Amino acid sequence: MERRKKLREALILAAEGMIAEKGLAGLKTRDLAREIGCANGAVYNLVADVDELILRVGSRTLRRLDEALTGAEGAGAASPQETLIRIAIAYCDFAAENLELWRALFEHRMERGKIVPDWAISEQMELFRHIYRPLAALFPDRSPDELGITARSLFSAVHGMVALGLEQKLVAVPLPALRNEIAALVRATLLGLVVPAR
Template sequence: MSTDERRRRLREALVDAAERVIAESGLGSLKARDLAREVGCALGAIYTVFPDLDTLILSVNSRTLALLDKHLMESGGIGPKAGSVEEPGAATQRLVALANGYLGFAAQNRHRWQALFAHRMADGRPVPDWHRAEQMRLFSYVEEPLRALQTNLPDEDRSLLARSLFSAVHGIVSLGLEEKLTSVPLPKLQRQLELLVSATAHGLKDG
């Protein structure tokens, strides 16, 4: 086996192990020494395939974003066929479906979802461009139906609006699922999301 192949296998084994820890116990339970023990390598070997633990965590979060991306696509992320115009009512329904899809993913993958927002790069370093691009893709699901509601809104303003709406939905989901506060049953959370998103969409409609 070549050195490159050994490194590739070690890298995959470490990401798999880190993913299991985060999914089962949360980001705070992730320890480099425990990972090395689980995959059967020396502690220092981790840093021959990852420059630091942050990059390993981002690799796990990248997998989580891919799962969330797929979940949102199945929840309502597919827009109308190219060349067709989406009706405002359909756009509103799609936004509601996306919000509830986001809630469903967060509820079913609590630790993985929390790790997306709990992780901070060491020493205040910026998030790498490749990972930021993966994060930005999620906003595109919100931007598309917003285009049907605000047809004349400049692209930059639509992008900012998509982030604001995502932040509002995320806030409701986060507080509703937070065990330190009074948790809210999922059906009630869904209803709150439907009210928020529908009211926002109604206020945004042209004319």
């Protein structure tokens, strides 16, 4: 039992390294099996399938992203607006520093007919608290559902800028410029939300 646990951990770490180096398309179970010293078929005694393996790697990525966003929130001395800007820039920096692992969170598609397990959805949704809390301080009269929609919309805007800005093609933006643009977007969005609320 202990050996299986250690082998499973080694598999997830090896998969994480492979995705970080080669992207999601470079994940090969045969290479992973060789790296951790087991037969190719034994991989599926450690995880149910490749989908679970990718989700387990994603879980580790989300945990580190959570730590980065928590660090960006600071001790709470900043205004809600400034906190949201810090969080957005920390998200951008995390994506830039962990590009392939971050991309894998959004590129992975479950095998047809399979649904994402509840534990994975819960881990993803938990990160929205970083956006939700400062928004709740800004808009105390909004319902939880309204705040949830605003949090997801703000995330979508920032994520879109990060995804396109970090593309290695036509729309690539230098990281310092991307940080500034993200800060400007969050400020403008919040100003647009605050003014009608008043």
